[in-house]
Amino acid sequence: MTAPAPASGPVPTAPSISPRARNAPTPNLTPDHLAASRAGTSPRRRTLVYGITAALLVVGVIVSAGAGQLPIGPAEVVGSLLRAVGIPNAWAPTEPLIEQTLWQIRFPRVVMSLLVGALLAVAGAVMQAVFANPLAEPGVVGVSSGAAVGAALAITLGLTMFGGWTTAAFAFVGGLAATLVVYATARANGRTEAVTLILTGIAVNAFTGAALALLMFAGDTASREQIVFWQLGSMNGSRWPEVATVAVVGAIAAGITIGLARQFDLLALGDRTAAHLGVRVERLRVFAIVLVALLTGVAVAFVGIIAFVGLVVPHVMRMLLGPANRALLIASLLGGGAVLVYADLLARTVIPSADLPIGILTSLVGGPFFYWLLRRNRRKAGGWG
């Protein structure tokens, strides 16, 4: 974004800014003018971004559901979906094998990708708002790996105290613990410096890496394999009950975060000013951290570590829509879903007859992006911090 020279600076000699424009009387701003200059109130642009993202998501779902060893055409996929919601149509597949493939293998997997992507992107956006720092992301600062340690603990020790929810519950607790550590370490004087945040992430990731290694060392072959799966991340073998769990927990947590969006906006002004505007900052922040742990934990519990979605998606949406959190969270929800649906499609098809762990893909793209963001952030801030 190139901004014109500040009005209080020296008169520039560059011809690009005409002296007349500089001396022009202050425009008489009407409320309508004002509305147009605010990030949170450009409905046309917002609708456009929502619309395009949602369209990409729908196309992705249809293509992804059709792709695989048994190719299924888009018409058949749409037909089957329409029939499922009670609309009889001529496109719907007649072969039971296609119907079975779609509903028992493809759809759970596609929906799981969609949900996990949406939740991770929202978790990233919330974390960035809470830390008032665009580099905060569950994977980068170690929340995801904290959740993986929790899950690995449950697997290795064979814990079943909460039945089918045990692994998810432990993932949540692990993620929460990691988030609290990051929060306690990286914040100083009401601010989170980028460099402190990244260093804290390194420390947390080092520790969780060791803990995961230890659990693998201690565990048997089966649990070892399962832990490797956490670390790489994969949508393989997603089933409806798991999808339902992620959907329910995710919908509640995402709904709450969107409700808190306005308060997140105020955090950008700094803690004290946010408090002066009536935000109960500490309470909001702790609450948001629990939400981030919940969103990340539930996603990680079933598909493993998928890094950088929470970094890349909110960042792109912020460039398109501005930093106002309500629109940002909704767009991230849609965009995150779309990104992971396509990533999963790629993971399944890029190498013939092999299922590439999706975490590898997102990190391959996300790593360089993170690097670029770091560089840009440093240049803009004139140094680290």
Add this chain to the structure above:
Amino acid sequence: MTGTAFALRGVGYRIGTAAILDDVTLDIAYGRVLALVGPNGAGKSSLLGVLTGDARPSTGAVTLDGRPLGQWSARELARTRAVLLQANHVAFSFTAADVVEMGRAPWIGTDLADADEQLIADAMARADVAHLGRRAYPSLSGGEKARVSLARVLAQDTRIVMLDEPTAALDLRHQEDVLRIARDLAAEGRAVVVVLHDLSLAAAYADAVAIIAGGRLVALGEPADVLTEERIADVYGTPVRVLADPDTGRPVVLPRRGSPLPRG
């Protein structure tokens, strides 16, 4: 509105064993501009922190509108007082207009929210930032940031306004503008508390000046009574000359610089 906004009685504030404020007794009235002045580290910002509710006094009592400050909810306070801090960092590229609009946050869901757009436009015109509305806040100069933040405080439209060194980053004209705004706010019946370093500025615009030094209230009263050569020299540790402004008769404080500066 008339009467007392804040009443401080024997307020002390300590961090560890260090006494930051000691036995401050002070009334802050509606309809008046009170300037807090004093040397660096005297406790001005801490006193402001006690008034905003950010810092809890270790001893003594603070009431706002006759009710102990601790009993006010965050929301109630946000609708009663607006605060401009010294540092006004904004994370993410919110536009200047976005930042000003955030000042309306305490009024969301009230009848007064209907006036949001007009209040935002008025506040921006008043702080001379209407032309900056679409600019990204982080791209503004220090002085522009300070004025946009002032517009945010004005948009909050509260009956008490507190400004911590609002003129620090501003040029001559905008310094005068800000204090004229402070005067206007007081004329509308609001209580205005402003921390200032420039004693002449304080003398020119404040109804009352409070000198804080070493955490204590050293003097409180009308500028001409409080800002005497002896007292200022004593408090700041440097000799000054106090003249009367030929136009207004209010005190103008000049440091005594002794022999002419060496040429170079």
